[in-house]
Amino acid sequence: MSLRLDRAIIRVAGPDTIGFLDNLLTQDVTKLTNTDPLYSALLTPQGKVIADMFLWGDRNANEPTVDIETDPSRAAELTRRLNLYKLRAKVSLEDITAQRIALYSEKPFLGDDHDPRNADLGWRAIAIPQLVSFQEDSGQFEANRIALGVPDLARDAAPEEVFAGEALLEELNGVAFDKGCFVGQENVSRMKRRATTRKKFCPVVFDGGPIAFGTPVFAGEADIGSVRTGLAGRAIALLRLD
16 A cells, blocks of 8 residues: 655646756756656755755656655745746746645555665655545654665755755765756765765664654764654764764
């Protein structure tokens, strides 16, 4: 049985859709197909994450169409930023959250669309709600991604708090270093070349119940970061690497 995830869906359509998004987002949008979603993000010019997202393509439409699946808490700001960059690009943006749902399953369904961040996160899809059967997620997906050490950037970080490298975009297949420019690329590339990323999200394991969000983590007397989201025995923490 597939589980419904709480996600917002923004549709970008028009003849300039692929080029428009490719010039802005961290992923190579020209590689988007009708079957496999891409994981990507929109960054500030300084290279910090505004919102991460999944990109779903439809090359069979009359004109290129990309559905952006993102966290509801980041959808409004993401839409605002994309509209700022639109200028003369022949694209339209529409919130279609009421018409589509995001789904997760531990087994293949509606095709073979693995979560592009980590295959062990299962399968994902977006679908018309009237055409599929599903249950509301009771926390299964959250438990799985915490166990795998995959951050949820809408919950584990404040807007514009973390750089792309700190957010594990490279490790989770969310950035293409071999494409042309994107917003924030200069700083992202510089930090990769010079290995100046000083902290990253890490999985932590402990005994006992959940630890409160923001609880500091110490190595001896040194404060090396803080716990973010978690469950009993496991959590995601943002930690210094040095």
